[in-house]
Amino acid sequence: MWRTEPTLLLDLSREAVGGAPVQGTLRLSYDGPSSTAGQTVSLVREGGGMQATLPSVVTDGKGQASFTDAPPAGDTRYVATVAANGIHPQGSVSRSTSVLTATTLTARTAATSTAGTPVKVSGELTAQPDLSWAARSRSLVWAAARAGPRPRSPPPTAPGP
Numbered sequence: 001m002w003r004t005e006p007t008l009l010l011d012l013s014r015e016a017v018g019g020a021p022v023q024g025t026l027r028l029s030y031d032g033p034s035s036t037a038g039q040t041v042s043l044v045r046e047g048g049g050m051q052a053t054l055p056s057v058v059t060d061g062k063g064q065a066s067f068t069d070a071p072p073a074g075d076t077r078y079v080a081t082v083a084a085n086g087i088h089p090q091g092s093v094s095r096s097t098s099v100l101t102a103t104t105l106t107a108r109t110a111a112t113s114t115a116g117t118p119v120k121v122s123g124e125l126t127a128q129p130d131l132s133w134a135a136r137s138r139s140l141v142w143a144a145a146r147a148g149p150r151p152r153s154p155p156p157t158a159p160g161p
Helices: none
Strands: 006-013 022-030 040-047 050-058 064-069 074-082 091-099 103-109 119-127 137-144
Touching: 006 074, 006 091, 022 040, 022 074, 022 091, 040 064, 050 064
Parallel strands: none
Antiparallel strands: 006 022, 022 064, 040 050, 040 074, 074 091, 103 119, 119 137
C-alpha cells in the first residue's frame, strides 16, 4: 500500500503570436512530509497524430520544474509523469494548448496612386518553412479603399430671387 499520494500540477503558457514557444511549469507535492526535491518528471508531447518524448526535468527544493518547447502548429497536449518509488505511486497530469502558425505577409502595390482611385494591392501569405503541413504560399489580391482624401461636394447654393 502506498503511504503518500502525489499531486502533480502542470501550467502551460505562450505568447499569442505564431511560432511562439510553449512554457511549461510543473509542481509536485505529496501528502505528508515526503520531500519533492530531486524527482525526475518525464514529458511527452502529443499532437497532429504524432508523439514526441521531451527531455525529462528534475524538481528543485520546492518540488518545481520548468521546460520550454517549440511544438508544430495545431492542438498540442503535454503529459507529465513522475515515476513510482518505494513510498510514492506514479503521478501523471496532462494539459493542452493550441499553437498558432507563424506566417509572413508580403504585399505589393504601385509606387504611386491617384487620389480618389482604387488601389490594387497584391501579396503572398506564407507559413514558416518548418511547418510542413502548412508550408504553402497563398496569393492574395485585395481591392483596397480609395487612396487620398475624399472629393468634396460643391457648397450648397442659395435659392435665387
